[in-house]
Amino acid sequence: AMVSTQSTGGIAGTGAASLWTDQSMYNVVALSADIVIYLIYYLITKLFVRRERMKTYVVVCIAASLLLWSVSFIFFFTFRTIDTNLSPAESRCLNKECIGGFLDGHDLWHCLSASAIFLTNVMILLIDDDLIMTKTE
Secondary structure (H helix, E strand, C coil), rough: HHHHHHHHHHHHHHHHHHCCCCHHHHHHHHHHHHHHHHHHHHHHHHHHHCCCCCCHHHHHHHHHHHHHHHHHHHHHHHCCCCCCCCCCCHHCCCCCCCCCCCCCHHHHHHHHHHHHHHHHHHHHHHHHHCCCCCCCC
């Protein structure tokens, strides 16, 4: 918890010092960093400190989630079709040709990142399924 708080505080300090013009991106980075640090901490504690095992479908879910996150980041940084610092007319000039005649890269990014968020939430929901028969006091 201390590392997560310090990292979020560091991101907040960096954001305040650099005066980011894109507040929404700053919020996404700060919150995402906090969640990722917590998940890494939890997985390390579960697997290496407490020596617990994970069900196979949880490992598959983690792998699929990481794959979708990776592809969505590639789409986000490759197909830059929006810039909130530009006027609407200037931002429209960034529009690209649709892939398959229906979706552009930004639309595909929305689909991929939504699927990644869903799988991440499913992983969080299922990560302790191996403990279902463990007796508690």
